[in-house]
Ligand SMILES: [Zn+2]
């Protein structure tokens with residue numbers, strides 16, 4: 025089979041690999057589509073770890089192609105997405121359903137081969153723990169590949185405890201900021217306020233449902249957010265850009281007793297100064313979120329086909345031979361999500 029592999033920071037190649045044969049408890053998928061995450065780009069830049077030689081790709085949709093001995097929970101030919109986190113099932117996070125914080129967690133695309141290849145071998149542990157999730161016929165697999173980033177977004181919204189009628193400020197309108205816009209919009213969050221320096225992205229945020237879009241270079245963001253929220257500040261702020269300089273300003277736009285979620289990952293080994301009295305007297309909750317629980321994957325699959333504009337999130341599509349271009353287009357900030365797609369798999 026053809027596979028894209030991560031060799032070292034800055035080095036992604038397309039190679040021949042032996043097509044895997046599923047052993048006991050394992051499942052093989054024929055990959056239909058796998059989308060590139062900003063965290064893959066961070067691996068490429070050397071900011072985040074991945075095993076050299078691994079097949080990247082943790083945002084995966086495909087068709088069950090072969091079953092290992094003893095597998096009864098999924099059937100051949102089923103269209104599925106994969107929750108890519110391999111968990112122990114017995115640590116204190118796993119037993120309360122917070123699989124994404126598992127103490128022994130491994131992740132497809134970083135520690136184990138992921139979806140940028142014609143076939144994916146799903147480890148027995150993932151199959152056993154229900155991480156191979158069927159999707160409905162109405163959800164095309166290229167959109168289903170967005171289940172992982174959309175589930176991460178749902179996890180962010182859950183953690184910030186916002187729902188219909190809550191106000192949300194989103195810092196950054198890259199693919200993940202825009203996913204926050206459309207998922208929050210679908211959940212009835214209002215107003216949705218977006219701060220983004222790139223005009224084209226502000227226009228997309230507006231078109232996809234943001235009530236107010238701000239240019240941090242020219243607008244008074246603090247005044248505009250307060251003005252849009254009755255003078256209080258936003259109930260929640262999602263920081264979707266991993267820039268240290270943007271952390272402290274989020275404190276100025278959240279309301280007292282509001283929540284700030286550091287959704288993006290940051291370049292390592294840097295710190296951020298802020299006045300802790302703002303957190304103390306404002307009773308502000310600072311949190312982070314990363315990946316999602318299995319239940320959030322399930323809920324994402326249930327809602328995804330009904331999220332307007334989700335089909336517009338992928339702008340750059342490549343076949344496997346051009347997989348490395350998925351990285352270079354993201355690095356150049358060309359378009360939104362990049363997808364490696366395998367023709368004909370979803371129609372089979
Ligand atoms: Zn991702």
Ligand SMILES: [Zn+2]
Nearest residue numbers: 112115118126
């Ligand atoms: Zn665990």
